[in-house]
Amino acid sequence: MKKITAALLLLAGAMLYSQSSIFVMNNYNTNFYAVGRFFTGSKTPGNSLSMFAAPNPTPYGAYTMPSGIYHKYGSFDTSGGTGNIMDIDEWYVNDPANPANSGTYNYNDPFISSYMKPNNDWAGYIFSLKDISTGINYDSFQVGDPAIAANAGFVVNSSQIGATTGVEAEWFTISSGADMVTYFTIYP
Amino acid sequence: MKKYFLLAAFATLSLTAVSCNNESAAVNTVESMKTPEMDNFSKAFKSLGDPQNRPTEEEKKRNTSELSDRRKALLVPASKALILSTGVTEAELTRKTNGDMSAIIVWATQIYSQKNNEIRNKVKTEN
Numbered sequence: 001m002k003k004i005t006a007a008l009l010l011l012a013g014a015m016l017y018s019q020s021s022i023f024v025m026n027n028y029n030t031n032f033y034a035v036g037r038f039f040t041g042s043k044t045p046g047n048s049l050s051m052f053a054a055p056n057p058t059p060y061g062a063y064t065m066p067s068g069i070y071h072k073y074g075s076f077d078t079s080g081g082t083g084n085i086m087d088i089d090e091w092y093v094n095d096p097a098n099p100a101n102s103g104t105y106n107y108n109d110p111f112i113s114s115y116m117k118p119n120n121d122w123a124g125y126i127f128s129l130k131d132i133s134t135g136i137n138y139d140s141f142q143v144g145d146p147a148i149a150a151n152a153g154f155v156v157n158s159s160q161i162g163a164t165t166g167v168e169a170e171w172f173t174i175s176s177g178a179d180m181v182t183y184f185t186i187y188p
Numbered sequence: 189m190k191k192y193f194l195l196a197a198f199a200t201l202s203l204t205a206v207s208c209n210n211e212s213a214a215v216n217t218v219e220s221m222k223t224p225e226m227d228n229f230s231k232a233f234k235s236l237g238d239p240q241n242r243p244t245e246e247e248k249k250r251n252t253s254e255l256s257d258r259r260k261a262l263l264v265p266a267s268k269a270l271i272l273s274t275g276v277t278e279a280e281l282t283r284k285t286n287g288d289m290s291a292i293i294v295w296a297t298q299i300y301s302q303k304n305n306e307i308r309n310k311v312k313t314e315n
Contacts, residue, residue: 024297028234070230072301145253158253159243168237172255174297176290181297183255187237 021173021180023073023122025086027065028188029129029167033058034065035137036127038088040076040120041145041152049097049119050152053079054090054104060130063088065186067132076116080107091116094152122182124149124156129165129186138162143169143184221307225266225273229300232266260289267296274299 027034038053058064065071071086073079080089088107093116095101105111124144128137139162142155149156159170168187173180222230235241236259247256271281271292285291 022297022301024301026230026233028237070304072304147251147253159248168242170236170243171253173253174255174260174290174293176288176294179291179294181294182253183233185233185236187234 021121021182022075023182023184025065025069025071025184027067027069027186029186030067030188031132032129032138032165032167032186033060033067033132034125034127034141034169034186035060035062035130036125036141038063038125038127039123039144039149039152039154040116041123041148041150041154042119043121043148043151044119045147045151047097047119047151048153049093049095049116050123051076051091051093051116051120053088054092056086056088058085063125063127065125065127076120077108077113121145121148122184123152124154124171125169125184126154126156129162129167138164139167141169143171145171145173145182221311223273223303225270226300226303228266229270229296232263235262257289260293263293263296264289267293270296270299 039050041050042048053063055062056064058066066085069086071084073086073088076091079091080087091105091107091112093102093105093111101111101115122145124142126140126142128141129139130137141160141162142149142157143160144154144156144158146156146158156171158172159168161168169185170187171182171184173182175181241259241262243256243259247258250256268281272278281292285295
């Protein structure tokens, strides 16, 4: 009976901790893709545990948000395997305090569920805008949650306007009790 | 032994429920299948980039990533309409959210994502 109780408690705990925030992205811009590095960071200052998304299945070899895209990630460990162009099938983990943890993990690896989910949140996107017709890159953006990105060692802005393109990108959260949604938007 | 089976069944059911909730949504390939309420919800977020709706200097200085109340208010009408379009009544909406703007927007976000997913799956099976 004790064992069953322990198992139930563990399960309850796992369900409680799997409350990582939802991430929603919208690229409303019809002229530009965004190409760059999408990452997560620790919620605790002084902890530099972080991870980067592997390139999603586009021809650009980097994490890409196509023009006009809407996508939602429910959590880090459900980010791939759906056959969607926005799938993140692998995460590159960087854990300076425990170097043995650093490396590449499948999105649904138990390490991502049990270790990264409780300890990290969506941090930021460092990217350029790529003209959909010419393929030329414009402007360098570093947009995200300044506090979380700083823990991963990056400086980001919550909103930024490209000097050349005039395009605005923005990152914000909407929190209601334990529920939180992170929105990242590239405006027209 | 029976207890263990029941436990396993319970665990599987719980995990399935969790995983379904977390299923990521789809690329929106068929705009035409979106309901008007979905369209308006998406447009409301797009409108946050309009010059008069952009973050003010004051709002930028706040030490938080949380959207300001002024800008949350811009998302509430479309969020409410999307929630009501699922058959939820005004009374239920008020009871569940206490009129809290964040609670309304987060709820609508989940509905939008779910509906988008349904449309994507429908398109998949039709093609």
